[in-house]
Amino acid sequence: MKKNRVTxxxxxxxxxxxxxxxxxxxxxxxxxxxxxxxxVKALAEKWDYQPNLLALSLLNxxxxxIGVIVPEITSHFFSAIITGIQDVVGKSDYxxxxxxxxxxxxxxxxxxxxxxxxxxxxxxxxxxSETDDxxxxxxxxxxxxxxxxxxxxxxxxxxxxxxVDDYSGAFQAVEYLIDRGCxxxxxxxxxxxxxxxxHRLNGYLDALRKNNMPIRREHIVHVPGFSxxxxxxxxxxxxxxxxxxxxxxxxxxxxxxxxxxxxxxMGLKIPEEISILGFDDEPHSSFFTPTxxxxxxxxxSIGMLSARILLSHLKNKDNQLKFRKEIFKPELVIRxxxx
Amino acid sequence: MKKNRVTxxxxxxxxxxxxxxxxxxxxxxxxxxxxxxxxVKALAEKWDYQPNLLALSLLNxxxxxIGVIVPEITSHFFSAIITGIQDVVGKSDYxxxxxxxxxxxxxxxxxxxxxxxxxxxxxxxxxxSETDDxxxxxxxxxxxxxxxxxxxxxxxxxxxxxxVDDYSGAFQAVEYLIDRGCxxxxxxxxxxxxxxxxHRLNGYLDALRKNNMPIRREHIVHVPGFSxxxxxxxxxxxxxxxxxxxxxxxxxxxxxxxxxxxxxxMGLKIPEEISILGFDDEPHSSFFTPTxxxxxxxxxSIGMLSARILLSHLKNKDNQLKFRKEIFKPELVIRxxxx
DNA sequence: AAACTCTATGCAAAGGTTTGCATAGAGCAC
DNA sequence: GTGCTCTATGCAAACCTTTGCATAGAGTTT
Numbered sequence: 001m002k003k004n005r006v007t008x009x010x011x012x013x014x015x016x017x018x019x020x021x022x023x024x025x026x027x028x029x030x031x032x033x034x035x036x037x038x039x040v041k042a043l044a045e046k047w048d049y050q051p052n053l054l055a056l057s058l059l060n061x062x063x064x065x066i067g068v069i070v071p072e073i074t075s076h077f078f079s080a081i082i083t084g085i086q087d088v089v090g091k092s093d094y095x096x097x098x099x100x101x102x103x104x105x106x107x108x109x110x111x112x113x114x115x116x117x118x119x120x121x122x123x124x125x126x127x128x129s130e131t132d133d134x135x136x137x138x139x140x141x142x143x144x145x146x147x148x149x150x151x152x153x154x155x156x157x158x159x160x161x162x163x164v165d166d167y168s169g170a171f172q173a174v175e176y177l178i179d180r181g182c183x184x185x186x187x188x189x190x191x192x193x194x195x196x197x198x199h200r201l202n203g204y205l206d207a208l209r210k211n212n213m214p215i216r217r218e219h220i221v222h223v224p225g226f227s228x229x230x231x232x233x234x235x236x237x238x239x240x241x242x243x244x245x246x247x248x249x250x251x252x253x254x255x256x257x258x259x260x261x262x263x264x265x266m267g268l269k270i271p272e273e274i275s276i277l278g279f280d281d282e283p284h285s286s287f288f289t290p291t292x293x294x295x296x297x298x299x300x301s302i303g304m305l306s307a308r309i310l311l312s313h314l315k316n317k318d319n320q321l322k323f324r325k326e327i328f329k330p331e332l333v334i335r336x337x338x339x
Numbered sequence: 340m341k342k343n344r345v346t347x348x349x350x351x352x353x354x355x356x357x358x359x360x361x362x363x364x365x366x367x368x369x370x371x372x373x374x375x376x377x378x379v380k381a382l383a384e385k386w387d388y389q390p391n392l393l394a395l396s397l398l399n400x401x402x403x404x405i406g407v408i409v410p411e412i413t414s415h416f417f418s419a420i421i422t423g424i425q426d427v428v429g430k431s432d433y434x435x436x437x438x439x440x441x442x443x444x445x446x447x448x449x450x451x452x453x454x455x456x457x458x459x460x461x462x463x464x465x466x467x468s469e470t471d472d473x474x475x476x477x478x479x480x481x482x483x484x485x486x487x488x489x490x491x492x493x494x495x496x497x498x499x500x501x502x503v504d505d506y507s508g509a510f511q512a513v514e515y516l517i518d519r520g521c522x523x524x525x526x527x528x529x530x531x532x533x534x535x536x537x538h539r540l541n542g543y544l545d546a547l548r549k550n551n552m553p554i555r556r557e558h559i560v561h562v563p564g565f566s567x568x569x570x571x572x573x574x575x576x577x578x579x580x581x582x583x584x585x586x587x588x589x590x591x592x593x594x595x596x597x598x599x600x601x602x603x604x605m606g607l608k609i610p611e612e613i614s615i616l617g618f619d620d621e622p623h624s625s626f627f628t629p630t631x632x633x634x635x636x637x638x639x640s641i642g643m644l645s646a647r648i649l650l651s652h653l654k655n656k657d658n659q660l661k662f663r664k665e666i667f668k669p670e671l672v673i674r675x676x677x678x
Numbered sequence: 679a680a681a682c683t684c685t686a687t688g689c690a691a692a693g694g695t696t697t698g699c700a701t702a703g704a705g706c707a708c
Numbered sequence: 709g710t711g712c713t714c715t716a717t718g719c720a721a722a723c724c725t726t727t728g729c730a731t732a733g734a735g736t737t738t
Contacts (some may be wrong), residue, residue: 004483005458007694018718023696033716053456054402055694058393059723070595074419074622079412087441095453098437099427107429114434117392119344139387144343159516257626264628283413283567284621287596289603289628345722362726372686393725397693570702 007141013276015039057119065095065312067115069125071103071152072111075226075254076282077299078126081150084303092311095123105130112136116143122310126151129191146313150306153195158337160313160324162306166196166279169330170203170249173277176332177247178211180339182275186219186238186245188231188255197251200279204249219245222253231258239266246274247338253278253285253294260288260337275338279330297330345386352581354378396458405432405649406454408464410442410491414565414593416638417465420490423642424463427560431650444469451475455482461649465490468530485652489645492534499652499663501645505535505618508634508669509542509588512616515552516586517673519678521614523575525584527570527594536590539618542604542667543588558584562594568595578605585613592617592633593626599627599676614677629675633641636669 008026012019017036024032025040026049043049057063068085070078082098089096097120101108108128115123116139123140125147134157140147141159150162177185187204190197201220208215218241221234231250235258238245250256255279260270268274270290278285281296305326347365351358356375363371364379365388382388395568396402401648407424409417421437428435447467454462455478462479464486473496476486480498487499516524526543529536540559547554557580560573570589574597577584589595595617600611607613609629615623620635648663 004481008696009694019695020719021717023694024717027696031716036716050452050455052397052458052694054393054397054458055723056696057723058391058397058693058725059695061723063393063418072422073412074415074422076413079418083411083413083439086441090439095436095457096438097434099435100422100429102425113389116389118434119391119393228626253708254623257623282623284593284596284623287567287600287627347726348724356724359689359727360687363687366726370686377688391724394693394725397723398725400693 005052006044006049007052008049008297011040011043011047011049014043017129039335061119063119063121064093065097065118065120066307066314067097067099067111067118067120067123067125069099069101069108069115069123069127071101071126071128073098073100075280077252077280078295080299081126081303081306084300085307089309089311090305094311094314101128101129103128105132109136112140116140116145120145122148122314123147124148124150124306124310125154127154127307129194131284132193144264145311148313149209149305150302151196155195158289158323162302162309162326162328164196164297164302164330165327166199166330167203167206169279169297169332171207172203172330172332173279173295174204174207174249176334177249177275177277177338178213180205180275182247182339183213184216184219184243184245185213185247185249186216186221186236188221188223188248188250188259189228190223190251192222197259200251216243218243223251226252226254228254228258228261231255232262235259235262239268241261243254248274248276250276250278253280253282253292256292256294256337257288260290260292270337271339277338281333286335288337293335293338295330296333298328302328344391345383345388346555347474350382350386350388353382388561400458402458402460404436404457404459405431405653406438406450406457406459406462406464408438408440408442408447408450408462408466410465410467412437412439412676415487416490416591416619416636419638420465420642420645423639424646425642427643427646428517428536428650433650433653440467442467442469444471448475451479453481455484459484461485461487461653463487463489463645463649466493468533471532485649485650486663487645487649489641490535494534495663499648500666501641501648501667503535503636503641503667503669505538505669506545507543508618508636508671509539509659510546511542511669511671512618512634512654513543513546513588514550515673516588516614516616516677517546517552519614521586521678522552523555523558523582523584524552524586524588525555525560527562527573527577527587527589527598529562529590531561531567539590555582557582564591565591565593567593567597567600570594571601574598574601578602578607587615589615589617592619592621592631595631595633595676596624596627597677599629599631609676610678616677625674627676632674632677633672634669635672637667641667 008019008022012022025037073079099111134154137147148160189201223230223234248259260276263274278294281294285292347361349360364376413420438450473493479486489501521576528540562573583604599615602613617633620633624631
């Protein structure tokens with residue numbers, strides 16, 4: 001950023017008027033002579049003057065930038081949420097600074113510090129899978145920066161939240177499998193400290209309990225990651241049991257797809273011999289063979305609503321005492337991978 | 340951003356020293372008394388002083404922020420590139436401002452203007468599918484902001500570029516199909532003004548020519564978008580021809596998947612009756628039935644290299660006359676959707 | 679005692695923009 | 709001619725931080 005950008009001071013010098021006059025002319029101040037305004041605007045256009053937002057932000061103590069902290073963006077889930085956020089914020093005066101924590105708590109700390117230093121106006125955050133302590137988010141709030149949590153909850157943190165009823169989605173999914181005659185339903189689950197996958201596990205367990213189905217510990221297998229490759233071994237593990245499952249409820253579509261893959265490799269018929277159901281409803285999930293049954297989430301709406309809530313805060317600056325908590329209902333999407 | 344952030348002036352007032360002394364103490368200036376330094380640092384720690392980067396940026400004429408303009412992020416392609424960029428830039432002193440143009444030239448103009456106003460230090464850009472005119476990128480350059488173009492080319496724009504040899508990838512793919520005995524190879528193609536899909540079309544055409552295969556205009560069908568749904572009708576159109584193809588080379592995996600879907604619906608056996616080959620190698624492409632043959636691109640490397648080149652510029656500020664042009668080689672990935 | 683040197687710290691300007699208050703000068707009334 | 713009012717513009721401070729140059733005061737030398 002060299003000094004080749006035109007400034008208000010440059011224009012003032014050229015027209016032999018003061019910078020404050022130039023500033024007023026550019027804002028069409030009523031107390032200014034029409035001739036002065038016209039001369040300033042003509043030169044500003046000719047020299048392609050662009051205001052320096054750093055100076056403005058310093059003066060106004062307002063950077064007009066929103067930080068969005070997400071654990072990753074390669075999944076359609078988070079990238080769709082960000083698109084929802086972008087579509088709302090893009091229509092406002094705010095800019096977005098997207099920050100990737102790579103599922104790392106340490107990285108999240110660094111990002112929060114950077115956003116603080118950059119005098120960010122507000123933050124939208126979905127915490128990393130390692131994050132147990134939310135003090136860094138409280139620090140944002142203490143510094144007058146409103147925080148809206150989306151998708152992954154931060155239990156104990158007082159803030160606006162836009163979540164999904166993961167428990168209910170899981171409960172519905174497992175109940176559906178039970179209703180369809182499945183007797184041995186397994187769960188390929190995610191990190192337990194993560195609210196989303198924790199709630200999904202609980203929904204699975206409660207659905208079994210409610211229907212007097214036995215809870216078999218060997219049928220609940222932890223998956224170390226969220227990618228296809230992470231689900232291969234856990235799925236194999238399930239199928240190699242003495243009492244293998246006749247249905248699998250996976251914590252996300254990628255893992256469900258891995259389970260389908262392994263089942264096919266082992267010659268199992270889907271859904272006749274094994275029903276498989278995921279969570280998320282990725283755009284390509286309806287193109288697998290068989291098409292994947294799953295739980296859909298209104299991801300785009302999560303992004304839109306989160307952004308709207310934050311913008312409302314920034315606009316009103318009312319430090320309201322009461323936080324909003326919106327919980328979107330997921331929907332079961334039955335395709336051909338389940339009976 | 341309220342005035343509840345501790346400043347250097349606050350610390351100075353509390354310790355009865357001047358702001359310049361506080362600034363020097365925080366930087367461990369050698370000319371300062373040890374006692375003074377210790378007192379300043381202790382209070383800065385106690386009051387949790389965070390430097391205001393807006394003031395620093397204004398003073399240094401350097402915002403330490405890089406803008407990344409991409410047409411969308413919901414595809415794994417762009418999100419993986421951004422992850423590569425993030426992994427490199429994250430290790431530097433720079434921050435990333437990710438901007439989505441939503442395949443809109445108008446939106447891109449607005450984003451470039453915003454980045455200019457924000458005194459961004461450098462820009463990484465993959466243009467929207469509507470962009471024919473690159474003057475807005477030249478304007479960045481004219482303002483001393485280095486630009487690195489990645490993936491989608493900007494013909495005529497003098498800048499560093501990190502591209503993929505789309506032509507070669509397409510050529511290899513079609514030649515492979517020919518070698519495997521396919522006689523009527525169709526192309527489901529993308530926007531012609533877009534370098535990537537334009538090169539893929541050219542590769543397809545030249546591979547046919549080189550092998551003395553007839554070019555049938557009815558076998559080249561334009562797809563209006565990049566999503567699965569965009570490929571359904573064009574694929575149907577192909578299969579409903581009097582001389583339907585026995586192979587399809589699609590401009591990306593999503594469209595290839597759509598073609599597979601339509602072929603199955605029509606009862607065609609893949610690859611016996613119809614070979615299908617895509618481009619990109621999405622993470623889930625090896626999980627379809629049959630698994631999708633495709634052309635892989637080193638997307639993560641594109642991101643990493645683009646970021647490295649830009650950071651090198653920002654570090655050296657040497658306004659080198661010669662731009663770099665790196666062209667990554669794609670690789671054919673043969674799975675079960677082709678003979 | 680006076681002059682000189684060195685240490686530790688402060689002043690002030692800079693970066694770019696905004697705006698409350700001040701004021702020069704034109705125009706009008708007496 | 710003088711005094712008053714109004715218009716159009718400028719001054720200066722603010723926002724936060726940095727740093728070149730200045731300087732007060734302690735210590736040393738003559």
